[in-house]
Amino acid sequence: MRKFYxxxxxxxxxxxxxxxxxxxxxxxxxxxxxxxxxRFYNDTSEPVNLTENIEIxxxxxxxxxxxxxxxxxxxxxxxxxxxxxxxxxxxxxxxxFAEASGSVSYSDRNIFIASEYAEIDTVNESISFIExxxxxxxxxxxxxSGRLTINNAGLLDIENAFFTTCAEEIPFWSIxxxxxxxxxxxxxxxxANLSLRLKNIPLLYLPxxxxxxxxxxxxxxxxxxxxxxxxxxxxxxFPFYLNLSENYDLILSPGYISEYGSTLEGQYRHxxxxxxxxxxxxxxxxxxxxxxxxxxxxxxxINIENFTLNGNIETFSDQDYYEDFYTSRNMVATPYIKDNIxxxxxxxxxxxxxxxxxxxxxxxxxxxxxxxxxxxxxxxxSLIPSLSxxxxxxxxxxxxDHLSELSYFEDYDNILRFDSTHxxxxxxxxxxxxxxxxxxxxxxxxxxxxxxxxxTAGVASIEINARFRKNLSRSLDQIIEPKLLIVQSDxxxxxxxxxxxxxxxxxxxxxxxxxxxxxxxxxxxxxxxxVLGISTEILQxxxxxxxxxxxxxxxxxKPFEDVSNLSVDxxxxxxxxxxxxxxxxxxxxxxxxxxxATATQTVARIIYNANEHTYxxxxxxxxxxxxxxxxxxxVFPMLNGSFFSKIAxxxxxxxxxxxxxxxxxxxxxxxxxxxxxxxISQRNGDQDDGFxxxxxxxxxxxxxxxxxxxxxxxxxx
Numbered sequence: 001m002r003k004f005y006x007x008x009x010x011x012x013x014x015x016x017x018x019x020x021x022x023x024x025x026x027x028x029x030x031x032x033x034x035x036x037x038x039r040f041y042n043d044t045s046e047p048v049n050l051t052e053n054i055e056i057x058x059x060x061x062x063x064x065x066x067x068x069x070x071x072x073x074x075x076x077x078x079x080x081x082x083x084x085x086x087x088x089x090x091x092x093x094x095x096x097f098a099e100a101s102g103s104v105s106y107s108d109r110n111i112f113i114a115s116e117y118a119e120i121d122t123v124n125e126s127i128s129f130i131e132x133x134x135x136x137x138x139x140x141x142x143x144x145s146g147r148l149t150i151n152n153a154g155l156l157d158i159e160n161a162f163f164t165t166c167a168e169e170i171p172f173w174s175i176x177x178x179x180x181x182x183x184x185x186x187x188x189x190x191x192a193n194l195s196l197r198l199k200n201i202p203l204l205y206l207p208x209x210x211x212x213x214x215x216x217x218x219x220x221x222x223x224x225x226x227x228x229x230x231x232x233x234x235x236x237x238f239p240f241y242l243n244l245s246e247n248y249d250l251i252l253s254p255g256y257i258s259e260y261g262s263t264l265e266g267q268y269r270h271x272x273x274x275x276x277x278x279x280x281x282x283x284x285x286x287x288x289x290x291x292x293x294x295x296x297x298x299x300x301x302i303n304i305e306n307f308t309l310n311g312n313i314e315t316f317s318d319q320d321y322y323e324d325f326y327t328s329r330n331m332v333a334t335p336y337i338k339d340n341i342x343x344x345x346x347x348x349x350x351x352x353x354x355x356x357x358x359x360x361x362x363x364x365x366x367x368x369x370x371x372x373x374x375x376x377x378x379x380x381x382s383l384i385p386s387l388s389x390x391x392x393x394x395x396x397x398x399x400x401d402h403l404s405e406l407s408y409f410e411d412y413d414n415i416l417r418f419d420s421t422h423x424x425x426x427x428x429x430x431x432x433x434x435x436x437x438x439x440x441x442x443x444x445x446x447x448x449x450x451x452x453x454x455x456t457a458g459v460a461s462i463e464i465n466a467r468f469r470k471n472l473s474r475s476l477d478q479i480i481e482p483k484l485l486i487v488q489s490d491x492x493x494x495x496x497x498x499x500x501x502x503x504x505x506x507x508x509x510x511x512x513x514x515x516x517x518x519x520x521x522x523x524x525x526x527x528x529x530x531v532l533g534i535s536t537e538i539l540q541x542x543x544x545x546x547x548x549x550x551x552x553x554x555x556x557x558k559p560f561e562d563v564s565n566l567s568v569d570x571x572x573x574x575x576x577x578x579x580x581x582x583x584x585x586x587x588x589x590x591x592x593x594x595x596x597a598t599a600t601q602t603v604a605r606i607i608y609n610a611n612e613h614t615y616x617x618x619x620x621x622x623x624x625x626x627x628x629x630x631x632x633x634x635v636f637p638m639l640n641g642s643f644f645s646k647i648a649x650x651x652x653x654x655x656x657x658x659x660x661x662x663x664x665x666x667x668x669x670x671x672x673x674x675x676x677x678x679x680i681s682q683r684n685g686d687q688d689d690g691f692x693x694x695x696x697x698x699x700x701x702x703x704x705x706x707x708x709x710x711x712x713x714x715x716x717x
Contacts, residue, residue: 055076055077055078055079056075056076056077057075058073058074058076059073059074059075060073060074061073067092068092068093068094069091069092070090070091070093071090072086072088072089072090073087073088074087074088075088075089075100081108081109082107083105083106083107085103085104085105086100086101086102086105086118087102088100088101089101096121097120097122098119098120099117099120100118100120101116102116103116104116104117104129106129109137110137111135111137112135113133113134114133115130115131115132115133116130117130117131118130125151125152126151126152127150128147128150130147131145132145132147132148134148140668141163141165142164142165143161143162143164143180144161145158145159145180146159146160147160153185154183154185155183155184155185156181156182156184157179157181158179158181158182159180160178161175161176161177161179161180162174162175162176163175163177163180163189163191164669165668165669165697165698166668166669167668167669168669171199171200171669172198172669172670173196173198174197174200175194175195175196175197176194176195176197177192177193177194177195178192178193179192179193180192188211188218189210189211190210190211191208191211192207192208193207193208194206194207194209217249218241219242220241221241222239222240222251222253223239223694223695224236224238224694224695224696225237225239225692225693226692226693226694227691227693228690228691229689230690231259231324231681232259232260232325233258233260234257234258235255235256235258235263236255237253237254238253238254238255239251239252240253247270247272248268248269248270248271250267251266251268252264252266253266257284257325259288260284260285260286260287260288260324260325261286262284262285263284264283265280265281265282266281266282272302274302274303274304275301275302275309275310276301277300278299279297279298280297281294281295281296281297282325284325291317292317293318293325294315294316294317294321295314295321296315297313297314297315298312298313298314299311299312306345306346307344307345308342308343308344308345309342311341312338312340313341316337323681338360339357339360340358341355341356342354342355343355349391349392349393350389350391351389351391352387352388352389352390353388354385354388355386355388356383356384356386357383357384358383358384383410384407384408384409385407386407388403388404388405388406389402389403389405390402390403398425399425399427400424401421401425402420402421402422402423404419405417405418405419405420405521406419407419409500412498412500413448414448414449415448415451416446416448417444417446417500417521418443418445419521420442420443420444423438423439423440423441424438425438425439426438432467432468433465433466434465435462435463436462437461437462438461438462438463439458439459439460439461440458440459440460440461440515441456441458442457442458442524444457444497444521446497446498455491455493455494455524456491456492457490457491457492457524458490459487459489459490459527460487460488460489461486461487461515462485462486463485464483464485465481465482465483465484466481466482467479468480468481472538475542476539476540476547477538477539477541478537478538478539479536479538480534480535480536481534481535481536482532482534483513483532483535484530484531485513485530485531485533486529486530486531487527487529487531488527488528489524489527489528491524491526494524497522498522499522500520501520502519502521502522503519503520504519504525505517505518505519506601507571507573507591507593508573508591509551509553509573509575512533512553512555512571513533513553529555530555530556531553531555531556532554532556533553533554533573534551534553535550536550536551537549545579546577547578547580548576548577549575549576549577549578550577551573551574552574553572553573554570554571554572555570570594571591571592571593572590572591572593572594573589573591574588574590574591575589583609584608585606585607586605586606586607587603587604587606587607588603588604588605589601600623600624601622601623602621603619603620603622604620605617605618605620612642613637613642614635614636615634615636616633616634617631617634618632619631619632628651628652629649629650629651629657630647630648631647631649632645632646632647632648633645633646633647635708639665640665640667641663641664641665641666641672642664642665642708643661643662644661644662644675644707644708645661645662646658646660647659655685656678656687657679658677658679658680659676659677659678659679660676660678662674662675664694664708667698668698670695670696670697670698671698673692673695673707674692675691675692675693676689676690676691677689677690
């Protein structure tokens with residue numbers, strides 16, 4: 001009985017005090033000592049199974065020693081994936097102390113520790129290994145120490161420690177410390193009297209340092225960035241991450257731009273139970289203008305019961321800021337900044353919205369702005385507040401929908417605009433064919449001290465659609481959805497109606513079936529149309545993955561005289577999408593109007609995305625009078641890293657818009673990113689080129705920015 005009690009108690013102790021399960025995320029390199037357990041004697045006898053998951057085996061046991069200790073020879077304790085082995089072990093029940101000697105080891109899927117001697121304190125629930133070597137798996141790291149102590153809270157206390165994430169015999173970088181504490185629960189390491197070595201050459205000494213040992217957030221330096229360009233000169237930044245709390249943090253990035261001066265970038269993020277807040281900024285001490293120049297952006301989203309408050313507010317010191325300091329073609333070409341605050345609530349079938357927005361012009365309407373935007377504002381606007389109410393009610397098979405909006409425009413002679421839409425519709429199903437007749441009435445009123453104008457619009461329509469499914473083969477199904485819309489409208493004269501914020505909606509499959517076709521309330525397109533559309537898709541039976549889909553739509557229009565500067569001829573839409581495999585897809589769309597060249601659009605893309613290191617995309621975008629552009633982006637493995645490139649070319653003006661090429665390596669030991677870029681940086685078409693370099697030591701500096709991820713995310717524009 002004493003035999004089983006002693007072995008069971010000791011086994012539970014040794015296993016329970018090593019809760020290392022939080023360590024594993026990925027293994028960059030296999031442990032250096034795989035197969036070392038083969039040195040131990042494995043008893044061929046049936047092991048003792050004390051519980052369902054615990055096994056103990058020993059070659060020899062002596063429970064009658066004169067010193068009151070229990071002796072074990074070639075003993076092995078295991079529970080699930082955790083294994084402790086030793087050639088010899090002694091356990092003193094009177095003191096709760098045990099010692100193991102001769103090829104002592106502990107291993108699980110997260111850590112391997114090898115030592116020649118270990119001490120076990122059952123009272124304080126800790127175990128100490130003397131003269132150890134160890135491997136961690138999350139992140140991969142190896143080390144050695146004079147003494148390594150682990151307690152039941154997952155704390156590792158290491159004396160005379162050597163630590164690195166490099167697997168080479170002479171590591172690229174390593175840390176030597178008189179004391180090293182690794183908290184596997186918090187994912188934090190702390191070192192005292194630390195020296196950082198590169199290729200065994202002392203580089204830095206610090207009396208203390210903390211660093212992450214997991215993927216959890218941890219205060220510390222992020223990856224620094226160095227670059228040079230004609231526009232900015234030499235620039236360098238050193239971001240530092242502050243993990244202030246579980247729900248809020250701060251990133252501060254001091255830097256220097258040789259052509260202008262010192263910089264300070266920052267980002268503050270705050271999560272609350274009902275929402276989130278994000279504040280970012282960039283401050284530059286401009287030596288040329290001898291002023292402080294800045295840009296800041298606040299985003300927030302708060303949900304309280306039936307109400308949601310969200311917004312985006314951006315401020316800047318001057319309109320030239322984006323052109324002077326940003327190294328992104330798309331940001332330089334941004335025509336205006338739109339600030340908005342939005343409050344919404346819902347009560348059953350009714351929704352309430354209150355919002356205010358303001359457009360601030362950065363770039364006036366010119367050739368360069370049209371590269372990235374086909375429609376935008378041409379002047380600054382004062383704050384525009386608006387209120388809206390949306391709701392619906394059903395009366396059996398009859399449905400009533402309502403939308404009312406009240407807006408105030410200070411810049412347009414203090415006009416107060418009220419726009420109200422009411423519609424009645426019914427849904428009829430005849431053997432799988434859906435028929436929806438509807439009538440819509442819209443009243444829009446414009447009023448100020450001298451103006452009081454009404455415009456009315458009545459739109460009657462019938463929509464007919466169906467859905468058919470056909471089995472093409474054992475593995476493929478086809479879905480066909482035809483759709484027909486007949487529209488007849490009666491609209492009062494619009495010639496004296498102010499044009500404030502309306503524009504013709506982008507031609508698309510959705511907008512072509514919209515009874516109004518305009519965005520905004522100031523114009524309604526008179527319609528006496530027949531719109532025909534058909535969409536189809538081919539699906540894989542087993543995975544339901546869409547292999548091929550296509551859409552065709554035609555809007556046949558009769559002419560109207562009361563539409564200034566608007567075409568009324570036929571609209572056409574063709575769209576094709578193909579997902580050949582899970583990694584390869586292609587897209588094509590063509591939209592055109594027989595009379596309006598500006599409505600003609602063509603987009604074609606092919607994308608191959610195997611993983612972060614193998615990516616290819618080729619895209620073509622064409623829009624008459626605005627855009628004729630080809631974009632190519634690629635990533636492929638090269639020299640143990642990844643080569644990446646991006647080219648954007650404008651056929652309309654026979655010039656390159658953007659070129660980026662670089663190489664990135666993310667290893668278990670260190671990481672490096674190098675990029676050269678050239679892009680249009682000025683509104684007059686002038687170009688800028690430069691390069692940037694990112695370097696980090698794995699396990700010491702977090703790789704927060706990834707050049708390849710940014711490239712793939714913005715691959716085709």
